[in-house]
Amino acid sequence: MLQYLTIPVTPFQQNCSLVWCDQTLDAAVIDPGGDLELVLAEVDRLGLKLGQIWLTHAHIDHAGGTAELSKRLGLPIIGPHEGDQYWIDGLPMQSVKFGFPPAGHFTPTRWLHDLDRLQLGRSEVTVRHCPGHTPGHVVFHSAEAQRAFVGDVLFAGSIGRTDFPGGNHEQLIASITQRLWPMGDDTIFIPGHGPESSFGRERRMNPYVRGT
Numbered sequence: 001m002l003q004y005l006t007i008p009v010t011p012f013q014q015n016c017s018l019v020w021c022d023q024t025l026d027a028a029v030i031d032p033g034g035d036l037e038l039v040l041a042e043v044d045r046l047g048l049k050l051g052q053i054w055l056t057h058a059h060i061d062h063a064g065g066t067a068e069l070s071k072r073l074g075l076p077i078i079g080p081h082e083g084d085q086y087w088i089d090g091l092p093m094q095s096v097k098f099g100f101p102p103a104g105h106f107t108p109t110r111w112l113h114d115l116d117r118l119q120l121g122r123s124e125v126t127v128r129h130c131p132g133h134t135p136g137h138v139v140f141h142s143a144e145a146q147r148a149f150v151g152d153v154l155f156a157g158s159i160g161r162t163d164f165p166g167g168n169h170e171q172l173i174a175s176i177t178q179r180l181w182p183m184g185d186d187t188i189f190i191p192g193h194g195p196e197s198s199f200g201r202e203r204r205m206n207p208y209v210r211g212t
């Protein structure tokens with residue numbers, strides 16, 4: 001079964017998550033935006049074998065620590081979708097603009113596409129391409145654990161911003177209703193910021209997508 005631990009990082013309190021197979025302890029880190037020492041301390045404490053970096057999208061608070069972590073531990077960078085290439089190219093500029101430590105450039109080892117599958121020990125997650133917040137945004141879904149790591153697509157009570165270059169509100173709503181809701185009302189999602197919720201709860205309560 002897939003296990004996870006969420007660690008808020010960076011001044012934006014971005015929910016970086018460690019995910020692992022509880023049988024083999026093979027682990028991936030989702031969105032290492034920064035504060036790598038915090039994240040690596042948890043890897044050690046839990047005795048995980050950290051082997052992959054998974055990215056939902058290439059905003060600085062999600063991807064800012066990627067180049068350094070990949071280089072330090074020799075980890076492959078999986079994702080996001082190639083629609084985020086220009087956000088990756090812009091990481092050094094994003095780090096200056098938002099007062100982050102300098103973010104190095106990187107080239108993903110593997111771009112992700114809708115319905116790709118990723119293996120973690122004996123667990124498997126499915127990738128869904130969910131554009132709207134950024135063009136190359138992806139989410140990671142474990143049907144077995146009924147969990148989805150959705151980055152900045154959906155939050156408890158809110159949805160992702162679409163006022164950045166390449167953002168698209170209609171596309172974001174379509175991503176939520178056509179690619180997240182089918183995962184089921186009981187699925188718990190881990191958003192990029194703030195507390196967890198379930199898709200069912202958001203369908204009832206979230207003013208941006210209520211009743212969809």
Ligand SMILES: [Zn+2]
Pocket residue numbers: 057059133152
């Ligand atoms: Zn974002």
Ligand SMILES: [Zn+2]
Pocket residue numbers: 014059061062152192193
């Ligand atoms: Zn974010």
